[in-house]
Amino acid sequence: MLPDMPLLLAFVGASLMLAITPGPAVVYIVARTLAQGRACGLASVLGVALGNLSNALGAALGLAAVFAVSSAAFTTVKWAGAAYLVYLGIRMWRTALPVTDATPQVLAQPLRRVFRDGFMVALLNPKTxxxxxxxxxxxxxxxxxxxxxxxxxxxxxxxxxxxTDVLYVLMASLVAPRLRRAAWSGRWGNRLAGTSFIGLGVLTAMGTRPAR
Structure with a gap:
């Protein structure tokens, strides 16, 4: 199923360079981590990974060809993904829970929902x-x-x-406690994350370049 070793090594090297470059998925995952903690960040990584794997399967089954020839199909899925990101951003703004080291809500975030959100964000990106x-x-x-x-x-x-996404989560989780102790944090943590999601939604709706 895999190519010969020289070609496989070239693929791994190219994939690593692409994966380590921050993109929309990294912004989403880091925002989740900063606002809701390491567990939510890791749940987002798993959700995004499953969504991307589903996109790879879709490419194998010819879904990419459908998107390439049907602008209506591509636009429909793209706008659905953009709308979902905006919805998540608005939900974060409306929640706007204070975030501190002792905040129980940070630990009590429903990881299943965070996983689902990451999966949907990745899945509803036809550019992937x-x-x-x-x-x-x-x-x-x-x-x-x-x-x-x-x-x-x-x-x-x-x-x-x-x-690579897990590494971003770990780095963000090292910074998060300091941000939570800052005087301007609290409600603004979720609001900044929500703003990031809304911004990603707008960029998704406007973008045309395939990206992870």
Whole structure:
């Protein structure tokens, strides 16, 4: 299912460079971590990873071809993803819970809902499917099964991205306690995260370049 070792190593190197570069997913995950803690950040990583893996599977099954030829399908999914991000941002603004080291709400955040939100944010990004359709074939064996290779390489890429995203969560979780102790924090932590989500939603709606 995977290409020969030299080609696989080239794929891993290229994937690592792409994964470590901050993008919309990293902004979303870091905002979650700063506002709601490490556990929510890690739950977001898992949700985003599953959403991206689903997009890789969609690329393998030809969904990318549908998006490429049907602007209506692409636009519908893109706007759905943008609307979901804006919805999450508004929800964060309306919640606006004070965030401190002793705040029980930070620890009591429903991780299942955070996981679901991350999954939906990643899944409703058709540009990710197009990215996989454009990037993965460059490292495939011409004599191999394209469906299985797309799924396998997509899984490797998502695994690498998951590892780098976890590093971002760990770094953000080191900064978060200091931010929570700052005089301007509290309610503004959730509001800043909500603003980030709304901004990502606007960028998603306006963007045209495939991106993770």
């Amino acid at each position: 499917t197009l990215f996989f359709a454009a990037f993965l074939p460059q490292f495939m064996d011409a004599h191999g099964n394209p469906l299985m290779q797309t799924v396998a390489l997509g899984g490797v890429f998502v695994g690498i991205a998951c590892c």
